[in-house]
Amino acid sequence: MSRDILFEIGLEEIPARFIRAAMEQLQERTVKWLDGARIAHEEVTAYATPRRLAVYVKAAAEKQEDVSEEVKGPSRKIALDAAGEWSKAALGFARSQGVEPEQFTFKELAGVEYIYATRSSAGVETAALLPEALSGIVSAMTFPKNMRWGAYEFKFVRPIRWMVALFGQEIMNLEIAGVKAGNVSRGHRFLGTETVITEPAQYVESMRSQHVLVDVQERQELILNQINKLAEEKSWTIAIKEDLLEEVLFLVETPTVLFGTFDEAFLNIPQEVLITSMREHQRYFPVFDAAGVLLPFFVTVRNGNAVSLDVIAKGNEKVLRARLSDAKFFYEEDQKLQISDALAKLETIVYQEELGSVGDKVRRIRRIADILAAKLQTEDQVAAEVSRTADICKFDLVTQMVGEFPELQGTMGEDYARKAGESEQVAQAVFEHYQPRFAGDLTPSTEAGAIVSIADKIDTIVGCFSIGIIPTGSQDPYALRRQAAGIVQIVLDRQWALSLSEIFAAALEVHGNSPRAKHSGDELRITLNEFFGLRVKRLLSDKVRYDVVDAVTASGFDDIVAVVGRSEALMAAVNGKADFKITVDSLTRVSNLAAKATAQAIDPALLKEAAEVELYATWQKLHAPYMEALASRDAETALSVLSGLKDDVTGFFDSVMVMAEDEQVRANRLALLAGIDRDSKAFADFGKLVW
Incomplete structure (x- = not known):
């Protein structure tokens, strides 16, 4: 015998950004408890709206398994x-x-x-276990922020106002923070009323009758269908940003899509400003024509039905008009500000107490960028663009527009720089030096933007590391991991011959022996190498197997482009060449014995056996082209050349006693293997591959 379980927690409105994680957490904790308590069940489904979290368990057993x-x-x-x-x-x-x-x-x-x-x-009755179990699940749930209310010590994301707890038709004897569970839920705040849930299986339909769509997927599909229908009717392109859709999804219980307009005069403002104002402040979806040009319309989602949509639209238009009027004022006022005056103001803005002002940071960025440009041997014009970009890259931080919309830093800098007469390359680089802003974002398209981006990011990382701000666990307040990943991605995308050690050296030279530093330069290099090593490994793990990652990074990752090439070539060989395991086994055996070598020099006169003479000759023949291929980052050719040793290595081990009684002969043979091992280790540590 079995019965369904329904548990709904009714709350004051939960912040939209917390809801999906809370819903998934409730589901996962419920499944974990059921399985741990040996209670058989079918699917477990979670539901959520701004005012409720719920979980439905189908066909839960009446008692635990014996x-x-x-x-x-x-x-x-x-x-x-x-x-x-x-x-x-x-x-x-x-x-x-x-x-x-x-x-x-x-x-x-x-x-x-x-x-x-x-x-x-013997198994215990499920009904006897559920109240305590559900109370424990609720108490164990975690949120970014919690609240206390009344005189209760209990903390939760928002105050609990009602609970529904049913095992079949039986109401569970459950009370949390003074709220006793029953079978009565509450509908939409304005359109619905209280409703009795007689059976767990009726939950979704009972709530639908009270204008609440508890199924998150159903709610999302309804929003998207309405938006797509409107776009088709109006011949619009409605930009649906995933994070905005997610937020809107958890702001409504009954979604109804509507649109409004704004004055075309506002289109004189850069469209990024209008889009940001609509998305970030009003939760509106911007509207474009077929060519991607912003239109004077917006789309929003009402938490209610389709009654009086014209009135709702007018209210939204009024609010947006005020927002855009502010933006227009800020935009016009900012253009009166000279770049030189803006740069002077940066001296008064504290970047970090121990690292000085934003003006100090800009000067460090300029010096690092100039060093990197010299390393890359850029043309004189590009070097000049790098210097100018670095000098003005942060000037828009003091503008009113960025003060109102911080997410527009760089965007406004590009626009204002262009209007102030800066070159197109410099204006674009001012925007691009923030890229990539997040995982999957574009990297800078201009060389100046890429160099200044690296300079900005490595200055932040080295500065923070020098004063002891190093990410630990989930704590990374300055987003140093993201910035390191950005540096790695830029170097890789541009295929630069710029090593990590050169980037570190540039930043360490600029930061110098600061009295605020809590670590020496050598300590910082070690820490930076470890930190970036993890970023490189994460990058590689998206492309190849974990053991291939371990194998190639064991040979070094200072040259990011080279290590990616080696990983891809090795992965292709592992997957596509049936006899490649013979190469790996032979090189691994070489490595194991090479560890016993005490001498580096090889005396050809001491090579007595035909197999060792042949192996030495083949190695000497392949060494130069192999090293040339590595130096030119032609990993596929390098691996192919290295694989040419496998037959001679196999013949050597089949017919030669490496650990000969004659000490000189033994040392010479080990030195030969050590030389081959040094070559193979320049590509990868093949012993780390898993077959």
Whole structure:
């Protein structure tokens, strides 16, 4: 026999950004408890709206499964004393398992006899377990922020106002923070009323009758269908940003899409400003024509039905008009500000207490960028663009527009720089130096933007590391991991011959021996190398197997482009060449013996056996083209050349005694293997591959 379970927590409005994670957490904790409590069940479904979190369990068993398990005790030798009586150890084991010693059985395990006890327990009724279990699940839930209310010590994301807790038609005896569970839920705040849930399976339809769509997927599909229908009717392109859709999804219980307009005069403002104002401040979806040009319309989602949509639209238009009027004022006022005046104001803005002002940071960025441009041997014009971009890259931070819309930093800098007469390349680079802003974002398209982006990011990382701000666990307040990943991605995308150590050196040179530094330069290099190593490994893990990542990074990752090339070539060889395992096995065997080498030099006169002479000759022949291929980052060719050693290595091990009695011969053979091993380790540590 089985019954359905329904548990709904009714709350004051939950912040939209918390809801999906809370819903998934409730589902996961419920499944974990059911499985751990040995209660058979079918699917477990979670529901959520701004005012409720709910979980529905289909066909949960009426009682726990009975359990019978065999527990191993001490060995027979310990369990019985010299007289054949049960020892204290055996009696203690019997007490701990709740059995009599006469119930012991003996079983042999790995040649030794042990005593075993069979422990049985009958399953408890599910109805008796649920109240305490659900109370525990709720208490264990975690949120970015919690609240307390009334005189209760209990904390939750928002105050609990009602609960529905049903096992079949039976109401569970459950109370949390003064709220007693029942079978009455609440509908839409304005369109619905209270409703009695008589059966868990009726929950979705009962709530629908009260203008609440509890199914998140259904609600999302309804929003998208309405938006797409409107777009088709109006011949619009409505930009649906995933994070905005997610937020709107958890702001409504009954979604109804509507549109409004704004004055075309506002279109003189850069469309990024209008889009940001609509999305970030009003939760509106912007509207474009077929060519991607912003139109004077917006789309929003009402938490209610289609009654009086014209009135709702007018209200939204009024609010948006005020927002856009502010933006227009800020935009016009900002254009009166000279870039030189803006740069002077940066001296008054604290970047970080121990790292100085934003003006100090800009000067560091300029110096680092100039060093990197010299390393890359850029043309004089590009070097000049790098310097100018670095000088003005942060000037828009003091503008009114960025003060109102911080997410527009860089965007406004590009626009204002262009209007101030800066070159197109510099204006674009001012925007691009923030890229990539997040995982999957574009990297800078201009060389100046890419160089200044790296300079900005490495300055932040080295500056923070030098004063002891190093990410630990989930704590990364300055987004240093993201910035390191951005540096790696830029170098890779541009295929630059710019090593991580060169980037570190540029930043460390600029930061110098600052009295605020809590770590020496050598300590910082080690920490930076470890930190960036993890970023490189994460990048590689998206492309190749974990063991390939371990193998190639063991040979170094200073040259990001080279290590990616080596990983891809090695992955292709592992997947596509049936005989490649022979190469790997031979090189691994070489490596194992090479570890015993004490000498580096090889004396050809001491090579006596034909197989070792042939191996030495082949290695000498392949060494130069192999190293040339590595130097030119032609990993596929390098691996192919290295694989040319496998037959001679196999022949060597088949016919030559490496650990010869003659000490000189032995040392010479080990030195030969050590030389081959050094070459192979320049590509990867093949011993880390898993077959």
